[in-house]
Amino acid sequence: MEELAIALTFGVLQGSVYSLVALGIVLVYRVSGVFNFAQAEFGTTGLFGAYIAVVLWEWPFYLGLLFGLVVAIVMGLLTERLVIHPLRNQSKVTLLVGTAGVALTVIGIQFWQFNDPLIRQLPKISDAVYVTPFGAPIMAQQLITLAVLIVAAAALAVFLKSPAGLAMQAAQQEPVACELVGVSVRRVSMMTWGIAALLGGLAGVLSGAYTIFTAGFLTFGVGKALLPGFIAAVLAGMKSMPGAVAGGLVVGIVEQFGGLKMFGDVPGASALLLLVFLVVVLLLRPQGLLVRKATA
Amino acid sequence: MSVLEISRLSIHFGGVKALQNVSLRAGEWEIVGIIGPNGAGKTTLFNCITGFYAPTKGKVRYRDRNITRMRVHERTALGIGRTFQNVGLVKNTTVLENLLTAQHLQIGYDPVAGIMGSPASFEEERRLTERAHQILGLMDLEEIAKVRVADLPYGMQKRAEIAAVLATDPDLMLLDEPGSGMGPEEAHELGDTLLKLREEFGLTIVLIDHHVPLVTRVSDYMYCLNFGEVLAEGTPDVVRAHPEVARAYLGEEPAEPDDDTRVQEAV
Amino acid sequence: MTKELPAVLLEEEDEQFRVSPGGWLGRGVVWALLAWLVLAVPSNFLSPFEIGVTDINGFSHAAIFAIVGLSLNVLIGYTGQISFGHQAFVGLGAFVSAYVVTDLGWEFWLAVPIAAGFGAIQAGVLGLISLRLTGLYFAVVTLAYGMFAQESLFGIAAITGGEAGKAAPRPIGFESGYAYYYLCLAFVVLVLWLDWRLMKTKSGRAMQALRENPRVASSYGINVKAFTLLAFAVSGVFAGIAGSLLAHADEVIVPVEFNFQLALLFVLMTVVGGLRNRAGVVLGSVFFAFLGSGKLVEWFGLVGFVEGVIGLPKEFVALVIGPILLLLTLTAFPGGIGQQIAPVKMWLLGHRFDMHAGEVNEVEVTDVRA
Numbered sequence: 001m002e003e004l005a006i007a008l009t010f011g012v013l014q015g016s017v018y019s020l021v022a023l024g025i026v027l028v029y030r031v032s033g034v035f036n037f038a039q040a041e042f043g044t045t046g047l048f049g050a051y052i053a054v055v056l057w058e059w060p061f062y063l064g065l066l067f068g069l070v071v072a073i074v075m076g077l078l079t080e081r082l083v084i085h086p087l088r089n090q091s092k093v094t095l096l097v098g099t100a101g102v103a104l105t106v107i108g109i110q111f112w113q114f115n116d117p118l119i120r121q122l123p124k125i126s127d128a129v130y131v132t133p134f135g136a137p138i139m140a141q142q143l144i145t146l147a148v149l150i151v152a153a154a155a156l157a158v159f160l161k162s163p164a165g166l167a168m169q170a171a172q173q174e175p176v177a178c179e180l181v182g183v184s185v186r187r188v189s190m191m192t193w194g195i196a197a198l199l200g201g202l203a204g205v206l207s208g209a210y211t212i213f214t215a216g217f218l219t220f221g222v223g224k225a226l227l228p229g230f231i232a233a234v235l236a237g238m239k240s241m242p243g244a245v246a247g248g249l250v251v252g253i254v255e256q257f258g259g260l261k262m263f264g265d266v267p268g269a270s271a272l273l274l275l276v277f278l279v280v281v282l283l284l285r286p287q288g289l290l291v292r293k294a295t296a
Numbered sequence: 297m298s299v300l301e302i303s304r305l306s307i308h309f310g311g312v313k314a315l316q317n318v319s320l321r322a323g324e325w326e327i328v329g330i331i332g333p334n335g336a337g338k339t340t341l342f343n344c345i346t347g348f349y350a351p352t353k354g355k356v357r358y359r360d361r362n363i364t365r366m367r368v369h370e371r372t373a374l375g376i377g378r379t380f381q382n383v384g385l386v387k388n389t390t391v392l393e394n395l396l397t398a399q400h401l402q403i404g405y406d407p408v409a410g411i412m413g414s415p416a417s418f419e420e421e422r423r424l425t426e427r428a429h430q431i432l433g434l435m436d437l438e439e440i441a442k443v444r445v446a447d448l449p450y451g452m453q454k455r456a457e458i459a460a461v462l463a464t465d466p467d468l469m470l471l472d473e474p475g476s477g478m479g480p481e482e483a484h485e486l487g488d489t490l491l492k493l494r495e496e497f498g499l500t501i502v503l504i505d506h507h508v509p510l511v512t513r514v515s516d517y518m519y520c521l522n523f524g525e526v527l528a529e530g531t532p533d534v535v536r537a538h539p540e541v542a543r544a545y546l547g548e549e550p551a552e553p554d555d556d557t558r559v560q561e562a563v
Numbered sequence: 564m565t566k567e568l569p570a571v572l573l574e575e576e577d578e579q580f581r582v583s584p585g586g587w588l589g590r591g592v593v594w595a596l597l598a599w600l601v602l603a604v605p606s607n608f609l610s611p612f613e614i615g616v617t618d619i620n621g622f623s624h625a626a627i628f629a630i631v632g633l634s635l636n637v638l639i640g641y642t643g644q645i646s647f648g649h650q651a652f653v654g655l656g657a658f659v660s661a662y663v664v665t666d667l668g669w670e671f672w673l674a675v676p677i678a679a680g681f682g683a684i685q686a687g688v689l690g691l692i693s694l695r696l697t698g699l700y701f702a703v704v705t706l707a708y709g710m711f712a713q714e715s716l717f718g719i720a721a722i723t724g725g726e727a728g729k730a731a732p733r734p735i736g737f738e739s740g741y742a743y744y745y746l747c748l749a750f751v752v753l754v755l756w757l758d759w760r761l762m763k764t765k766s767g768r769a770m771q772a773l774r775e776n777p778r779v780a781s782s783y784g785i786n787v788k789a790f791t792l793l794a795f796a797v798s799g800v801f802a803g804i805a806g807s808l809l810a811h812a813d814e815v816i817v818p819v820e821f822n823f824q825l826a827l828l829f830v831l832m833t834v835v836g837g838l839r840n841r842a843g844v845v846l847g848s849v850f851f852a853f854l855g856s857g858k859l860v861e862w863f864g865l866v867g868f869v870e871g872v873i874g875l876p877k878e879f880v881a882l883v884i885g886p887i888l889l890l891l892t893l894t895a896f897p898g899g900i901g902q903q904i905a906p907v908k909m910w911l912l913g914h915r916f917d918m919h920a921g922e923v924n925e926v927e928v929t930d931v932r933a
């Protein structure tokens with residue numbers, strides 16, 4: 001029982017990183033119709049940016065974090081300009097390969113610039129550790145991540161209801177009509193990728209503090225959040241923002257279940273659980289699990 | 297025995313009643329014409345006959361066999377061939393390759409034997425190519441055999457599509473606006489071709505077209521659809537003289553496109 | 564019920580262009596050079612280069628990568644389904660083959676078809692899932708499958724030997740790296756033959772039709788589901804063969820080799836090579852195999868420049884250059900390497916040299932599968 005409580009707690013905390021990634025994936029899909037495989041790499045890029053500023057350049061800590069977020073946003077905008085925009089009339093599969101290419105490019109650059117085997121770690125925002133009644137130690141950093149997720153999701157919800165946010169969503173459905181009434185589809189697209197990159201960047205700078213990180217940290221490294229983020233987005237039917245938040249938490253919990261004693265003998269039980277979970281969801285509820293019918 | 301018999305067919309999309317209680321039959325060697333304004337449900341009817349749509353109610357029978365729930369490729373195997381309103385060809389390949397692909401069901405060798413490169417598959421491929429050339433010759437398309445479909449003018453694509461359907465070896469051929477984009481003279485020529493094909497292949501043809509003179513000339517029997525219902529039926533003279541038909545054509549045409557690009561995947 | 568049609572004569576293509584004797588000589592010389600490069604150089608026959616025992620393994624790897632590229636080309640190129648889990652396809656083949664030879668003590672010649680069979684089965688299962696999904700969702704499933712295979716499937720110590728890996732001895736007569744290279748080459752030829760016959764017969768035409776327009780395909784009488792599954796199975800067979808060869812080339816395999824990075828490299832080399840272009844895919848795969856092992860940098864004497872001046876270890880060159888080539892391919896050269904070499908290829912096959920040969924300008928296809 002205690003084991004389960006610990007798994008649930010850790011699941012939610014780890015899941016908040018996935019939720020941040022999933023929010024970005026859903027946002028991009030809603031506005032551009034692209035499955036963005038570079039989403040997690042926005043995070044790693046932001047993380048490296050913050051690391052450079054805070055550790056190498058010895059900037060003030062929060063200014064460094066901010067710098068990391070800016071770097072992530074710049075990468076998002078560059079992605080839109082250099083890859084998404086030129087490929088906008090291509091098939092969706094081509095676009096998907098394009099975003100995978102973006103991810104690989106920055107991973108390559110990270111390998112190139114940061115190959116020397118340094119112990120790379122970003123300081124935490126707070127080093128405090130709390131002990132829960134059932135014995136699981138929780139880092140303050142994890143609670144901060146959860147709080148950031150809640151704030152980011154709320155801000156995004158407010159933004160999407162604002163005139164700019166509504167224009168953004170309309171641009172996907174009626175690009176021509178939007179141009180006619182003065183909404184620049186181009187600017188909307190830039191804005192979307194910028195916001196998505198910011199969400200990814202948040203996930204990056206927050207999760208990089210738990211452990212030593214390397215190139216491709218959030219895509220396939222220790223802190224991999226790309227696949228969980230995608231599964232969360234699928235749970236949200238690729239369109240519901242609250243669904244993406246909830247989905248990330250659910251995926252985090254499912255993943256933690258892989259660590260339970262009952263799976264002790266199964267190697268990589270978490271990966272197995274995630275695959276089974278994803279396939280079952282896609283086959284039984286391809287429209288998503290955590291969406292209300294009305295969001296269609 | 298009728299080749300095609302549709303009884304009281306209805307199909308609803310959400311609240312839209314695309315077809316309502318449509319009954320239609322086509323006998324052996326007959327050419328049946330269907331006319332009607334845009335959005336009358338003509339293409340939807342074809343999609344029900346070929347299996348892209350599952351009708352809400354009613355039956356489709358082919359040679360006394362209920363095929364209402366059969367899958368698309370199984371109906372092709374029975375001998376139902378169709379053309380599409382916006383040219384149903386694989387556009388990035390040549391006309392000849394399309395005709396080879398269309399002979400899929402007549403290929404004697406096993407797929408795996410083909411991949412292994414069995415001698416029989418080489419022999420069979422030669423035979424298929426020969427037959428494709430025969431059909432192209434019959435349709436006067438020999439000189440465009442090696443041209444990519446996408447590079448052909450629209451009218452040629454329409455003719456090539458008929459050739460491809462012939463290659464599937466059909467008994468019943470459903471033609472969706474074969475005369476679109478053609479002038480009166482070409483349309484007349486198309487009429488001759490259809491009559492000739494019926495003779496040579498023993499085909500039953502159901503024809504949708506807006507060229508009313510073309511349809512009345514070649515058809516043995518005609519239907520006029522409007523708003524998903526049969527407005528009038530009978531011999532071409534009867535249908536043409538029907539007062540409602542004239543009104544449907546002259547009155548306000550509903551703007552709803554009857555386009556098969558909107559068809560959801562139902563394969 | 565085929566109707567009798569008037570017979571027609573299949574006329575030969577009127578070939579106005581005749582290759583002059585000098586032209587044939589030129590082509591012959593280039594062909595001979597290519598054959599020399601592929602057949603003679605690796606075993607130091609009539610060659611000024613010195614290909615050592617470790618280098619020859621790089622050649623074997625290049626041949627194996629070519630098979631992987633052809634396998635992925637069947638999926639991405641012919642059916643339009645993207646796979647980010649192909650390293651798992653190859654890995655399963657590798658472990659099955661190693662298990663069959665080392666644990667069961669069976670012959671290598673039995674292990675290859677068994678590995679191919681397992682490849683077909685796993686690809687078939689994924690194919691069944693893909694039938695229910697559109698291409699984008701399927702990409703996520705392959706990603707999950709790859710992660711699962713890497714962490715879970717290949718972690719079963721009883722079969723894969725766990726982290727220490729599993730021994731996979733080479734077959735009798737092919738113990739030397741040089742002999743093994745020719746064995747890999749023979750399998751490349753086999754796979755090329757199968758792929759060529761696939762595309763020239765009903766299955767390939769069916770796949771092309773269903774990728775471009777499933778509605779037309781089904782109205783041609785093609786069972787769309789069955790032929791999608793066949794494509795997966797063929798891709799799985801190729802991947803299984805590649806996996807088996809890879810295992811015995813390295814003689815010991817470890818699970819950690821088959822990570823997500825490898826999957827991305829596979830997609831990269833196939834797309835850069837040029838989808839639906841056999842020669843391009845093979846060249847792209849070979850290029851990335853040599854680039855990835857750092858051999859290419861060595862041969863061109865660039866080690867000093869790359870590692871010293873730019874500060875990039877030679878093994879990482881592929882990771883930096885590769886994605887940039889991929890993005891260039893997607894945005895500027897959609898035909899990939901295959902399109903760039905098409906003029907030379909046509910010339911070698913006895914046609915006129917035409918700079919515009921093989922230009923791909925595919926018409927916009929409605930994106931049905933995505």
